[in-house]
Amino acid sequence: MGDCHYLDGNEKAEKMFSMALELVKLLGIEPERMHLEWVSSAEGGRFAQIATDFTKQIRRLGPSRLKKAA
Amino acid sequence: MTALSELVEETQTYFCLDCGVCTGSCPVARVFPDFSPRQIIERSLYELEEASDGTIWNCLTCAQCSVRCPANIDFPEFIRRMRDEARTLGYDGTPAHNGMLQTIMAIQTQNIHQDRTAWVPEGQTATTGDVFYFVGCRPFFDVIFRDIDAGAIGNAANVLKLINRCGITPVVSNDERCCGHDALWNGNEKKFKQLATINLEVIRASGAKQVVFSCPEGYYMFREVYPRYFGELGFEPVHILDFLSARIDDGSIAFAGADGTVTYHDPCRLGRLAGIFDAPRKLLKAVYGTQLVEMPRSGPNSVCCGTSGWMNCSSCSKQIQVERLNEAAATGAHTLVTACPKCQIHFRCTKAAFDIDIDIVDLYDLLADRLKVQAD
Ligand code: SF4
Numbered sequence A: 001m002g003d004c005h006y007l008d009g010n011e012k013a014e015k016m017f018s019m020a021l022e023l024v025k026l027l028g029i030e031p032e033r034m035h036l037e038w039v040s041s042a043e044g045g046r047f048a049q050i051a052t053d054f055t056k057q058i059r060r061l062g063p064s065r066l067k068k069a070a
Numbered sequence B: 001m002t003a004l005s006e007l008v009e010e011t012q013t014y015f016c017l018d019c020g021v022c023t024g025s026c027p028v029a030r031v032f033p034d035f036s037p038r039q040i041i042e043r044s045l046y047e048l049e050e051a052s053d054g055t056i057w058n059c060l061t062c063a064q065c066s067v068r069c070p071a072n073i074d075f076p077e078f079i080r081r082m083r084d085e086a087r088t089l090g091y092d093g094t095p096a097h098n099g100m101l102q103t104i105m106a107i108q109t110q111n112i113h114q115d116r117t118a119w120v121p122e123g124q125t126a127t128t129g130d131v132f133y134f135v136g137c138r139p140f141f142d143v144i145f146r147d148i149d150a151g152a153i154g155n156a157a158n159v160l161k162l163i164n165r166c167g168i169t170p171v172v173s174n175d176e177r178c179c180g181h182d183a184l185w186n187g188n189e190k191k192f193k194q195l196a197t198i199n200l201e202v203i204r205a206s207g208a209k210q211v212v213f214s215c216p217e218g219y220y221m222f223r224e225v226y227p228r229y230f231g232e233l234g235f236e237p238v239h240i241l242d243f244l245s246a247r248i249d250d251g252s253i254a255f256a257g258a259d260g261t262v263t264y265h266d267p268c269r270l271g272r273l274a275g276i277f278d279a280p281r282k283l284l285k286a287v288y289g290t291q292l293v294e295m296p297r298s299g300p301n302s303v304c305c306g307t308s309g310w311m312n313c314s315s316c317s318k319q320i321q322v323e324r325l326n327e328a329a330a331t332g333a334h335t336l337v338t339a340c341p342k343c344q345i346h347f348r349c350t351k352a353a354f355d356i357d358i359d360i361v362d363l364y365d366l367l368a369d370r371l372k373v374q375a376d
């Protein structure tokens, strides 16, 4: 943490993420639909793996009941 | 007939005398001279007002103008319909907090299963019964405004404590939705109707005959606006302040006194729009006696807290809020008491940003703290 090209950008992102996670739970949306991971621009392979895993996870969950909202 | 001339017809703005009382009374016009309710009305009469007029989103719908208008023109209603029309043409205000609250409202129009009652102490609420406690949006504010220490859910627990102390175990529901106040005044009548329809179903299913509110907007919406759209509700909306005030009178509750000087901010929806001015003062006097002091702008002349409907929060809002906090401090009070979660959020945000030396305390937190446990 703090090790961010945009100074405290990742700290802000983490704050935003945890707020969104709490809101999502209040609204009854599966928290598994959200994910936060730190990946540096030099870690292409890792990024691809995380994106693939998360996509699989979302596929397993299926379409959200909120598809029509917002 | 054009949409604008229809709007003029239905809100009868042609009775305008062009006196300027509205603009002279308006807290926004004082700090943002481009905004003039009188000119908006006048332009609409000549069909010169455009949906693209960005200033229509600056109105706080606080009704300071309309209660004084000699021609009885309901400017907030006029602006609401103007916004609805503007939205259909693709215009919109600037949502605060990146539209997060509007998104929450939109999600709540859907068939979701919320998990918003985790704060309720075991055994203090029921799933059916005569009384429904409409909590309002506190569970969300609790998360969103934690960093400015505002909107805390502990306040809802305190309201519940006060209700329980009156011998009532109310219904609190996970299925409650936003009352639709902001959707309606954001110019999104459709979203309001969707939210309101669900709320009516949920409340009716609980069998409640009375619905208790602590949020001024929710109360105002259910008492004044829901019947306009949905007719007879089948239950009675009650504001907790009226509820508690009646119980002070019959001696069933009492409050311990406290030291210090306090002043009270009348929220627009509770005061000017729902006519509740005396009950909060009676309760505050029960605690502070003559140490309750009034600001120059109080009661029907109270000023709006500066932002409404999570929209168009700007330096003008901040100026209105700074002036209000300074006005409160100038009374000699050490505490400004609020009775609306949004007033509290807006004032605490400004207090933190401008470092103004006055405490901002929620009326229900204060009352729950001073509630006397009677030996009965
Ligand atoms: S106060 Fe009423 S009559 Fe006077 S200018 Fe405003 S809208 Fe017209």
Ligand code: SF4
Residues within 6 Å of the ligand: B022, B025, B026, B027, B028, B029, B037, B058, B059, B060, B061, B062, B063, B064, B065, B066, B075, B076
């Ligand atoms: S409702 Fe309030 S903010 Fe809007 S024009 Fe009237 S006085 Fe101004």
